[in-house]
Amino acid sequence: MFINCHTYYSLRYGTLKISDLLNLGQQKGAISMALTDINSTSACLEFVRISSDYNVKPILGVDFRNGAKQQFILLAENNGGFQNINEYLSEFLHQRNSTENVEIPSKAKQLLNTFVIYPFASFESETLLENEFIGVKIEDINRLKFSPWKNRQEKLVMLQTVTFQNKKGFNTHRLLRAIDNNTLLSKLPISEQSSEVDIFISEEKLKKSFEEFPQLIKNTEALLKRCNISFNFSKETTCNQKSYTTNEDLDFRLLKKLAYGGINYRYKRPGERVMVRMEKELGIIKEKGFVSYFLINWKILKYARSKNYFYVGRGSGANSIIAYLLRITDVDPVELDLYFERFINLYRKNPPDFDIDFSWQDRDDITDFIFKTFKNTALIAVYNTFKFKASVRELGKVFGLPKEEIDKLSTQDCSFETLDKLSQLVIVYSQYIQGFPNYLGIHAGGILISEKPIHHYIATFMPPKGYATTQFDMVIAEDIGLYKFDILSQRGLGKIKDAVEIVKYNHPEIPPLDIHDIKRFKKDEKIKTLLRNAQAIGCFYVESPAMRMLLRKLQVDDYLGLVAASSVIRPGVAKSGMMREYILRYRFPEKRKEAHPVLLDIMPETYGVMVYQEDVIKVAHHFGGLDLSEADMLRRGMSGKFRSREEFQKVKDQFFSNCKNSGKPEAFTADVWRQIESFAGYAFAKGHSASYAVESYQSLFLKAYFPLEYMVATLNNGGGFYSVELYVHEAQMHGGNILQPCINRSFGNTIIDGKDIYIGFGFLQSLESKLIQKIIIERNKKGVFESLDDFLERISIGMEQVTILIKINAFRFTGRNKRELLWEAYMKINKVSFEENVYTLFKPKKIDYKTPSLPHTALEDAFDEMELLGFPLCSPFDLLTNPSENKWRAVHLPQVIGKIVTIEAYLITTKRTRTSRGDYMYFGNFVDRDGHFVDTVHFPPVANQYRFRGKGVYSITGKVMEEFDCISIEVIKMERLAIIQDPRYAVENRRKTAAL
Structure with a gap:
């Protein structure tokens, strides 16, 4: 009714x-x-x-x-x-x-x-x-x-x-x-x-x-x-495009042909193990109806290779030998002994996941290719929901509360009982609407390719990307049997691709690099040294402070060790205590005897410690007695995608019941369950980690042999974990001569010439992109600029924009003082930009203004750079008010383990986390005067008393700690050191004083 x-x-x-x-x-x-x-x-x-x-x-x-x-x-x-x-x-x-x-x-x-x-x-x-x-x-x-x-x-x-x-x-x-x-x-x-x-x-x-x-x-x-409506939610079959060639038998023959055709490329002389696994996978892929899913991925990546796009295939599908033979992934499941049942088994209803990463520069073209090639295609939406803070802010505005009050309510820095009625209503209703969908966004990379028209299932909207997007999310799509193709982007691949091109330009004498020769990279001693010493700044996935410390603790220098480290670092593994246990057993073989025999037998490679996502299935199946369907249900339930908590609870109960019936101690069963529960939703599948490790090896190779070119590529691809400043610092550490942008040499991106690295115009804050293009086009067309006058005659520019260029020293080729150039520009240019230069038959006579003699210092350059780039190109230690005589450096710390020292270091990044009691603590990442890392730990009492005050050089007093050869300082006291007064304003102040 x-x-x-x-x-x-x-x-x-x-x-x-x-x-x-x-x-x-x-x-x-x-x-x-x-x-x-x-x-x-x-x-x-x-x-x-x-x-x-x-x-x-x-x-x-x-x-x-x-x-x-x-x-x-x-x-x-x-x-x-x-x-x-x-x-x-x-x-x-x-x-x-x-x-x-x-x-x-x-x-x-x-x-x-x-x-x-x-x-x-x-x-x-x-x-x-x-x-x-x-x-x-x-x-x-x-x-x-x-x-x-x-x-x-x-x-x-x-x-x-x-x-x-x-x-x-x-x-x-x-x-x-x-x-x-x-x-x-x-x-x-x-x-x-x-x-x-x-x-x-x-x-x-x-x-x-x-x-x-x-x-x-x-x-x-x-x-x-x-009115009668019906949809099938059984998931017995998928609703994805059923056939790649319009004939399912022909599909399978093509898949088999491609698989056998890839044997020579991948294995040369395959052993029996390869052939047996290949035939087993082909049989199950056909039986489960996943043939077209593999072929569509193959088609997409065949196109990518034709365009010379770099990509990484990962996800559970990376455990598949068929995916390896079809070049969907570069992970050899036989070499890594990848768990077949994580990828696919007869109980699995949905296809394996293939997450395909492309360079951020290439992904849009891949998406366009997919939409043009396949008929029933759409992007997947995500529901952006009201979060508590956002709800408070929205409702605060609706009720007309002042901004200060809204800020206070959103940080929950108040007691509900002490609030006035309106503020209480804001809190009450913000909690009520928390979780309500607010608007539809676009999934990071999910694309549907269905057998039936997308509108058979859902309406679509058209976001600015220009591709039809469903009004449901991936969970609803999977309920109906529509499984997404993940076409993702990352900047790491852009770094690698650009670095190869930059090496080709900067070293024309070197033969073209084979960046895909991973087998050679795995044996390379230079790469092994970088790994052991965690010297991986700029390298995909292994550059973060946490990963750098883990690599030091493990002393990893091989591929399998890096694969394990890529998953061990994930939040669940670390928080459950399994990361520490893994390090102990990795470093000290005698500790491996402490592993439970059953778990050691299930996971010998990781010494009985759950490290990979498929370990959940292994332990649930072999230890907990669950069948593969139940074990996979357990894994999915813990990943947050599973809907029926009732069914999940049944599987959990079955796990405990089976363990009890097989005579396993209840306390031990509970501890194993705790480990499963703590990390299943966060850990990587082994094939996924292996895919990341392959990309890391490519990055490490470039960093080992062409560090300057690789840092330039890193800068031009948006950096990575750290700010631009650290990658500039890293280039300096490898002998690069970092130069400000130059009107006659620079482009939008950073470029390298020998060891000279010219920072790109695009890194200058507030410099207009149209002006950058105009400068480059004019320079290419009519040659270099001879002087400031020549530049002003050829480029339409306002005073604000030319000031940026002069202050960053882009006209240093003239040999003239920055202050003189600014004075001259001010006299010759209107403060409002010209529309365009007007060319006349005869050149008008130049008006030369006599500029006064104006002082200028290198320290002024540093402050101009801080204003326009966000950091100085000189050492930040040179800007301290009181030059320090502190001689402690990071290299000295291993000699004073357990002692209290005071060291000065420049802040790079911080990480905030909570203790088991819920208090905030911090990890700090600094560099000393020599440019080497200093890692700090700030426990809650110290963190509350001695807070981080933004960028700058800090005096750090603390106890030097060592764990698994990894050095850090447990901070007792910390203060940011004062820097000199900005000399640009100091000169102005002196002038005013003199005038008085």
């Missing part, structure tokens, strides 16, 4: 979760319900999936509105009608990206297998088609008695809108509408909100209200009976 129900996927309008809506329907005796969210079908599939749990027949549709004004409701008679509604809604949603004020018309387009309901209060036409009706609300009944439609009751149905549950829900709705309209609650127009009566009432009460018009009750019941 309910043909117009909303969930909170009616964004910033509805207030009910899907389950809450169905639960209300069940309580109120609803036999069937139509979910008609406003301009959205986000909730439709989930509504259908769980409706049977509430004994409610699901009906799907859309409430088409302009803002809050209802135009009409469309209901789907069947699945075909639902697809037509999705296509129709998508037309409007796609246009809204490119056209302003796209309005939904008052009359609906004629669509097959659909029903249209117009609101009685605003319907003005006198004619209705066969599938069209008018919806009458309870409050419309008195008007109906005097309306011509009283005599045409066959076209009337009951319309009870459901938007909220009660008064609190109505209040929440009004707050959401105020947020959506960016207005104070007190100024929210009535036209932009729902009626207070739009609540769920019982069917009995609804029928009672319309007892004077029984025909409307019959019409509504008949309409709902005609």
Whole structure:
């Protein structure tokens, strides 16, 4: 009887979760319900999936509105009608990206297998088609008695809108509408909100209200009976594109041909183990219907190779030998003894994951290729939800609170009882809307390629990227059997690709680099040295402070060790204590005897310690006695993607029951479970870690042999874990001569010439990109600039922009003082930019101004660099007010373990974390005067007393600690040292003083 129900996927309008809506329907005796969210079908599939749990027949549709004004409701008679509604809604949603004020018309387009309901209060036409009706609300009944439609009751149905549950829900709705309209609650127009009566009432009460018009009750019941929707949620088969070649048998023959064709490239002379595994995988891939999934990935990457794009294939699919032979991944599962069942097994319903990383520069072209090559394609959405802090800020503005009060509430730096009534309401309702979907975003890289049109399942919208995007997320997609292709981007691949090109330019005498010769890299002694000493700044995934310390503790210098370290560093492994245990057993063989024999037998390579994601499956299967289906359910449940907590609990109970029945001690079983639970959702699959390790080896090779070229590529690809400053510092440490941008030498990006590294114009804050292009084009066209005059004649530029270039010393080729150049520029240029230079037949005579003799120092350069680049190119220690005589350096610390020292070091980065008690503590990362790292630990009492004060040189006093050959300082006291007064302003102040 309910043909117009909303969930909170009616964004910033509805207030009910899907389950809450169905639960209300069940309580109120609803036999069937139509979910008609406003301009959205986000909730439709989930509504259908769980409706049977509430004994409610699901009906799907859309409430088409302009803002809050209802135009009409469309209901789907069947699945075909639902697809037509999705296509129709998508037309409007796609246009809204490119056209302003796209309005939904008052009359609906004629669509097959659909029903249209117009609101009685605003319907003005006198004619209705066969599938069209008018919806009458309870409050419309008195008007109906005097309306011509009283005599045409066959076209009337009951319309009870459901938007909220009660008064609190109505209040929440009004707050959401105020947020959506960016207005104070007190100024929210009535036209932009729902009626207070739009609540769920019982069917009995609804029928009672319309007892004077029984025909409307019959019409509504008949309409709902005609609507039937059905989707298969069994996951026995996927809904992805079924065939790559349009013939599934031909698909398999192609897959087999490609696999055998890849043997020579990968193995030359394959052993029996390779052939057996290959045939086993081919059989299961065919049986499970995953052939097209492999072939589509192969097609995408074949195109990538044709364009010379670098990529990394990872995810659980990296455990597959077929993926290795098809060059989807570069990880050899035989060499690494990758666990086959993590990749695929007969119990697995969904295809294996392939996460394909491309350079950030190349991914858009890959996405474009996919959309042009495959028919039914769409990006996947993510639901950006209201978080607590954001909710407080939005509601604070709605209630008209001052910014200071909102800031205080958002940091929870207050006691609820001491707050005034408005502030209390902000806290109460911010908690209520926390988790509500706020707006739709785009998944980082998920793309759907389905057999049926995407609109069979969902409507799509058109974000600025220009590709149709579903209104549901990956979890809903997987529920219906649609599994995404992950096309991701990262800057590490861009670094590698660009570094190879820069080496080719800077060292033309060197033969072209084979950056894919990983087997040679694994044996390279220079790379081994970098790994052992954690000298990996700029190198993908192994440069962070935590990874650098872990590499030192493990003394890793081989591929398998790096693969393990890539997963050991993940949060769950570290927090559970397993990282420390792994280090102990790795470093000290006698410790391996402490491992439980069963666990050691399951995971001999990691000494009985769970390190990889597939270890969950291994332990659950071999230790806990679960079958592979249950074990995979356990892994998925802990990753956060699993929906049914009830089923997950059953698997957990089965684990403990099996262990008890097999005689395992209860305490030991509980400890094993704790380990599983602590890290399963965070650890990497081994193949995934191995893929990352391959990329790390490529980076390490370039860093070992071409450090300057690699640092330039790192700078041009957005750096990495650290700021630009550290990568400039790293280049200096390797002998690079770092130079400010030069008008005649520099480009937008940083370039290298021998050992001279010219920082790019693009690194200058506030310098316009159009100006950069103009300078480069003019220079290429007419040659280098001879002087400031020549530059000003050829380039249209305002005083603000030329000041940036002069202050960064980009005109140093003139040999003239910066202050003199600034004076001259000021005299010769208007403060407002010219539109364009006007060229005349004869050159006008230059006006030469006599510039005064102005002093200039190197220290002024440092402060100009800090202003324009964000850091000085000189040593930050040179800027201290009181030059220090402290002689302690990082190299001295191993000699004073356990002693208290005071060392001076420049802050690079910090990491905040919580102790087991919930208190904040910090880890600091500094460099000393020699440029070497100093690592610090700041426990809560010290962290509260001696806070970080931003960039600068700090005097650090603390106890020198050593763990597994890794040195750090446990800080006792810390202060940031003062730097000299900015000499640019000091000169100005002296002038003013002299004038007085």
